[in-house]
Amino acid sequence: xRIFLSSLAFAGLFTSPLAAADPxxxxxxxxxxxxxxxxxxxxxxxxxxxxxxxxxDAKGRARRxxxxxxxxxxxxxxxxxxxxxxxxxxxxxxAVVRVxxxxxxxxxxxxxxxxxxxxxxxxxxxxxxxxDYAAHYGAAFEPPExxxxxxxxxxxxxxxxxxxxxxxxxxxxAPGTGILEGWPIGLQSQEKGGDAVVRTDVWPVHCYGMxxxxxxxxxxxxxxxxxxxxxxxxPRQLDRNIALVGRIIAGMENLSSLPRGTGALGFYETAQERxxxxxxxxxxxxxxxxxxxxxxxGSSSFAAYAFKRANRKDDFYIRPAGGVDVCNVQVPVxxxxx
Amino acid sequence: xRIFLSSLAFAGLFTSPLAAADPxxxxxxxxxxxxxxxxxxxxxxxxxxxxxxxxxDAKGRARRxxxxxxxxxxxxxxxxxxxxxxxxxxxxxxAVVRVxxxxxxxxxxxxxxxxxxxxxxxxxxxxxxxxDYAAHYGAAFEPPExxxxxxxxxxxxxxxxxxxxxxxxxxxxAPGTGILEGWPIGLQSQEKGGDAVVRTDVWPVHCYGMxxxxxxxxxxxxxxxxxxxxxxxxPRQLDRNIALVGRIIAGMENLSSLPRGTGALGFYETAQERxxxxxxxxxxxxxxxxxxxxxxxGSSSFAAYAFKRANRKDDFYIRPAGGVDVCNVQVPVxxxxx
Numbered sequence: 165x166r167i168f169l170s171s172l173a174f175a176g177l178f179t180s181p182l183a184a185a186d187p188x189x190x191x192x193x194x195x196x197x198x199x200x201x202x203x204x205x206x207x208x209x210x211x212x213x214x215x216x217x218x219x220x221d222a223k224g225r226a227r228r229x230x231x232x233x234x235x236x237x238x239x240x241x242x243x244x245x246x247x248x249x250x251x252x253x254x255x256x257x258x259a260v261v262r263v264x265x266x267x268x269x270x271x272x273x274x275x276x277x278x279x280x281x282x283x284x285x286x287x288x289x290x291x292x293x294x295x296d297y298a299a300h301y302g303a304a305f306e307p308p309e310x311x312x313x314x315x316x317x318x319x320x321x322x323x324x325x326x327x328x329x330x331x332x333x334x335x336x337x338a339p340g341t342g343i344l345e346g347w348p349i350g351l352q353s354q355e356k357g358g359d360a361v362v363r364t365d366v367w368p369v370h371c372y373g374m375x376x377x378x379x380x381x382x383x384x385x386x387x388x389x390x391x392x393x394x395x396x397x398x399p400r401q402l403d404r405n406i407a408l409v410g411r412i413i414a415g416m417e418n419l420s421s422l423p424r425g426t427g428a429l430g431f432y433e434t435a436q437e438r439x440x441x442x443x444x445x446x447x448x449x450x451x452x453x454x455x456x457x458x459x460x461x462g463s464s465s466f467a468a469y470a471f472k473r474a475n476r477k478d479d480f481y482i483r484p485a486g487g488v489d490v491c492n493v494q495v496p497v498x499x500x501x502x
Numbered sequence: 503x504r505i506f507l508s509s510l511a512f513a514g515l516f517t518s519p520l521a522a523a524d525p526x527x528x529x530x531x532x533x534x535x536x537x538x539x540x541x542x543x544x545x546x547x548x549x550x551x552x553x554x555x556x557x558x559d560a561k562g563r564a565r566r567x568x569x570x571x572x573x574x575x576x577x578x579x580x581x582x583x584x585x586x587x588x589x590x591x592x593x594x595x596x597a598v599v600r601v602x603x604x605x606x607x608x609x610x611x612x613x614x615x616x617x618x619x620x621x622x623x624x625x626x627x628x629x630x631x632x633x634d635y636a637a638h639y640g641a642a643f644e645p646p647e648x649x650x651x652x653x654x655x656x657x658x659x660x661x662x663x664x665x666x667x668x669x670x671x672x673x674x675x676a677p678g679t680g681i682l683e684g685w686p687i688g689l690q691s692q693e694k695g696g697d698a699v700v701r702t703d704v705w706p707v708h709c710y711g712m713x714x715x716x717x718x719x720x721x722x723x724x725x726x727x728x729x730x731x732x733x734x735x736x737p738r739q740l741d742r743n744i745a746l747v748g749r750i751i752a753g754m755e756n757l758s759s760l761p762r763g764t765g766a767l768g769f770y771e772t773a774q775e776r777x778x779x780x781x782x783x784x785x786x787x788x789x790x791x792x793x794x795x796x797x798x799x800g801s802s803s804f805a806a807y808a809f810k811r812a813n814r815k816d817d818f819y820i821r822p823a824g825g826v827d828v829c830n831v832q833v834p835v836x837x838x839x840x
Binding site: 337395 | 601603604673710720734812818
């Protein structure tokens with residue numbers, strides 16, 4: 165049947181045409197990922213993974229979701245809380261309570277807002293501030309206005325970090341966007357108060373599959389006990405208005421294909437509709453969990469991949485876009501070979 | 503439980519705070535939609551609707567999807583074919599063959615590529631050209647660089663049409679984007695060949711829920727017998743590379759929540775996984791179909807709504823984005839009051 169050859173780029177299934185029949189075809193983003201040397205892949209530490217097992221589906225099939233938590237210096241108040249909630253087994257027994265089409269899947273304590281019925285939170289959770297939605301970096305060295313070019317930024321600890329510029333100066337929601345150590349980010353440089361030192365705010369952005377923290381109205385910032393993931397067009401208007409604590413790297417389909425809720429905002433109207441969460445464990449607590457790795461976003465392979473995502477021209481694409489949205493430069497993640 | 507107040511904007515469920523308790527809250531996009539006068543809503547002609555009934559779900563619930571076809575001058579070769587296919591009842595009995603997470607749901611003849619088994623197409627389908635992916639308008643009067651401001655464009659028949667500018671000069675995929683008579687569009691003005699007359703190409707863009715035509719590699723442009731809809735981040739790189747023929751205005755969840763396919767590109771690997779399509783009829787053939795209307799994109803209500811979508815500041819939003827992606831200005835569609 166007819167297919168989108170273009171989709172091969174998303175699926176990353178092609179073997180490199182270097183190994184294929186000639187005449188060689190133009191490289192697709194998937195070709196570049198498939199041809200990337202092992203040295204260009206970075207392992208994800210199991211201690212930074214959260215493994216969420218949902219109740220089996222109607223046919224008895226297991227449903228596992230693997231979430232990678234944001235690294236320092238991002239949102240550590242919230243991810244610290246989430247680690248405490250996992251350690252306390254607090255997430256065990258809660259449920260998916262809301263599925264709103266083209267927006268979010270949300271999970272938490274169904275009785276969380278009911279005095280007397282709400283599940284007690286463990287002691288020692290921290291309350292973060294709204295300014296912590298972004299991390300404060302030092303000077304940023306802007307890249308030329310070209311997709312897939314490298315910029316450099318001074319981390320809070322004074323480490324010079326390389327990031328990949330995406331849609332330079334051409335994003336609707338942030339002065340700059342890019343991919344930094346595997347994460348889609350927004351950037352904004354500014355003067356600090358009265359003095360001349362440049363500060364750069366850096367924050368993760370709301371792309372498909374990113375995981376964020378449900379909260380009440382401002383100034384509440386949420387604890388991390390109620391989480392959501394994006395299942396539609398990136399709701400970038402939420403950037404820096406809500407805490408993003410990670411992203412789903414495996415099992416996304418177990419959330420995105422759940423029935424949509426029929427209540428206001430996609431909340432389920434009956435307990436029976438909710439999908440129970442059996443357990444949530446950190447990756448280093450789960451025997452036999454595969455090792456995961458992502459295509460290093462500082463690598464030349466990733467730069468070529470990002471450039472190609474903005475400039476498709478092959479058997480299928482007749483007109484290259486010449487640009488790409490930061491949320492359309494999905495960071496390739498795969499199970500590592502043993 | 504905790505909710506995103508922000509989501510009310512998407513759901514459009516708020517009653518106007520003009521009617522609510524004081525002190526009045528800042529208006530949300532949903533407030534503006536709810537407060538829009540009836541005169542700002544436009545009926546969608548039933549003859550431009552395609553009603554696709556899927557087989558009932560496992561619990562016996564009916565699953566209906568309503569698709570609005572693109573109006574002239576857009577993609578009429580393909581929509582003309584689709585009307586012929588509906589008239590010939592060709593779609594009756596085909597199936598959903600592919601669900602790729604964060605990409606597309608696709609339906610067609612499962613045997614379409616199998617010689618001897620493929621379902622015969624009706625006579626008289628037209629073969630369109632790649633240049634027909636865009637419509638050729640006349641001079642365009644660019645709006646100021648402000649969200650929600652009006653631009654004007656000369657239609658092929660010489661009618662001056664008002665469109666709403668979105669992300670003026672700030673889109674990754676097109677020189678201009680906006681909403682024209684209810685549809686998200688890209689625009690590009692250019693000189694015609696040797697002479698000085700300005701021509702403006704206008705094309706629909708790949709937002710969530712838009713419906714397009716599956717095809718083989720270039721120069722094939724597809725007939726319209728195999729269709730897909732977007733169920734994730736807008737794959738804007740497909741704009742002007744493939745025909746967009748409409749959008750889903752009701753029942754999207756019946757496609758977006760289908761199980762993802764486990765084969766390459768999300769194709770189902772067994773016939774049992776496919777969702778049968780029982781029938782496809784034009785809206786004026788379906789007794790009791792509700793009347794649908796959309797918020798007129800030339801209205802002041804829509805301009806205010808679009809501006810608000812770019813500038814959220816209320817109990818929930820602490821930091822307005824100051825911009826919005828054309829695919830995040832969802833055109834409000836509702837069942838008309840009888």
